[in-house]
Amino acid sequence: MHRLGRAIAITLVIVACASRAGAQLVAGPEPIIYGHHHLNVTSLEMHKKFWVDTLGGTLVKLPNDVEIVKFAGVLVFMRAQAPTGGTKGTTVNHVGFTVTNLRQVLDKVKANGFRIVTKAEAAPTVTIVDDIVQISGGAVSGGAYVMAPDDVKVELLEIKNQAAPVMLHHVHFFQPQNKEMQAWYVKIFGAKPRTGAFLAADLPGVVLNFSESPDPVVGTKGRALDHIGFEVRHLEEFCKKLEAQGITFDVPYRKVPALNVAIAFITDPWGTSIELTEGLDKIS
Numbered sequence: 709m710h711r712l713g714r715a716i717a718i719t720l721v722i723v724a725c726a727s728r729a730g731a732q733l734v735a736g737p738e739p740i741i742y743g744h745h746h747l748n749v750t751s752l753e754m755h756k757k758f759w760v761d762t763l764g765g766t767l768v769k770l771p772n773d774v775e776i777v778k779f780a781g782v783l784v785f786m787r788a789q790a791p792t793g794g795t796k797g798t799t800v801n802h803v804g805f806t807v808t809n810l811r812q813v814l815d816k817v818k819a820n821g822f823r824i825v826t827k828a829e830a831a832p833t834v835t836i837v838d839d840i841v842q843i844s845g846g847a848v849s850g851g852a853y854v855m856a857p858d859d860v861k862v863e864l865l866e867i868k869n870q871a872a873p874v875m876l877h878h879v880h881f882f883q884p885q886n887k888e889m890q891a892w893y894v895k896i897f898g899a900k901p902r903t904g905a906f907l908a909a910d911l912p913g914v915v916l917n918f919s920e921s922p923d924p925v926v927g928t929k930g931r932a933l934d935h936i937g938f939e940v941r942h943l944e945e946f947c948k949k950l951e952a953q954g955i956t957f958d959v960p961y962r963k964v965p966a967l968n969v970a971i972a973f974i975t976d977p978w979g980t981s982i983e984l985t986e987g988l989d990k991i992s
């Protein structure tokens with residue numbers, strides 16, 4: 709099992725290196741950035757209560773009355789479909805955000821009826837005060853775990869002087885073959901590898917963490933976090949390159965005129981469903 713105290717050691721190193729966004733996806737010359745989390749939800753209203761009212765995202769209405777939640781560095785899509793389970797036990801164990809005032813956010817979490825699970829996830833060697841792991845000596849001043857509806861596990865780290873009140877920080881994969889998984893994401897998406905308390909790789913706006921799971925895990929399709937998404941410049945050309953490498957597409961490249969985006973779907977070798985998009989970075 710992932711332990712928060714173990715994660716903090718590498719967080720102090722990687723947090724200064726992860727690219728930061730304003731109120732949208734990371735903009736810049738990079739061909740691939742992180743794009744979105746896509747959730748299967750039993751209640752749209754409960755998820756909006758968590759992602760908007762509690763965590764501080766901005767609700768945006770797209771054509772056809774599709775609602776998404778926008779954070780600095782990531783979009784959260786929600787589909788009204790009962791999930792087959794939460795994030796724990798899948799290849800994507802949890803997602804992580806940084807906030808400027810962790811105590812304030814945790815108070816909102818508790819007041820709005822959501823669970824704080826820091827004590828269950830933290831190593832016995834760390835000091836926990838009021839559900840916050842105490843950290844000193846770096847940009848990160850505290851950490852906690854909470855559960856969004858449908859058992860979506862979310863890690864929160866405090867960085868008091870960051871540009872926005874809440875920002876995407878990481879996606880944390882669990883897999884017995886974590887080294888092979890890191891190498892695949894480095895090869896396919898051009899993420900920059902790093903080592904530390906656990907393996908990681910950087911893309912603009914996000915850190916991809918890869919922990920070795922002692923237990924088997926399942927893929928994400930149908931679970932509360934159904935798939936993750938990467939925004940790709942020149943997506944059609946990128947898809948042709950993936951096909952040349954032997955990657956099989958679940959959904960081949962196609963355009964979605966209603967949203968003015970292009971999409972494609974693949975699955976990584978361990979069962980993580982991945983949507984590739986072009987145009988989400990222009991959603992305002």
